[in-house]
Amino acid sequence: MSDTMLRLLEEKEAACLIYSGETLLHHSQSIGVKPLLEFMEKYPEGYEKEDLLLIDKVIGKAALLLSVLLNMKTIHTPVASRAAVEAAKVHGVKLYAETVVPYILNREKNGMCPLEKSVLDTTDPKEALQNIREAIRILMAKKKDH
Template identity: 55%
Template sequence: MNARLAKELLETHEAACIILRDGEIIFTHVGIGVKPLLAFMEKPIDERSGNLTLVDKVIGKAALLMAVKLGIRNIYTPLVSEEALDAAKVHGVRIDALETVPYIINRTNDGKCPLEQSVTGVYDPEEAFVKIKQAISELMKNTVTL
């Protein structure tokens, strides 16, 4: 597989995230951000073990560190941040991407993604997971519901 095939796979399955074990699709999700990885983390350990590969629309450092926590060592994506590539080198994760950007942009297109920002300077997946959950909690508090 390569990043171009990964993009086609995402489009074919109308997914934002696909996880494969030994080349077979075991998980698809349409959620944005790290939601798919959080959902996969809730699966029983035997369902998320083995030789896993992640195919995701966007890989920032937060998503990369969550993938490391899940034991994923191969990632294919259309878009990756420089910070994610840096963390991938630290953890021995192989990333194949179509495009590299300095950082992942937030949803309002006026700054850095808050989850990527939450793990600035962090390389430990466990510490990152705590910071990501804290950032999500803060974001949820600031969400206005009608």
């Protein structure tokens, strides 16, 4: 990941930035896949340009497959999971990561991220979206129980 891209995250105080050329389309301080889901809501029919660039603090396989669904062609990140790197190769996405980790940790840092786990067995972006939504539904239900 180039220092310039990392500086953009810092300058804009963001966890995620989405560009089309020089135009900033989406800016989010949210973590995880939330910024990508927000972008999906903003452009439910997809964004017409094919030169989308994603700059994100962490890219796991869930985020990578959502990025494919959103037609991202290039991704810069300080940290990517090994599964995300493999999925990027499958889908022809240029993924630039400073560090590749075995997997993305959950928020408690004691195991695998549930969203990463939800997409381990697929490389299909549409199936991944369904799996991610179901995992989020389960996580939210657990949160309500506590």
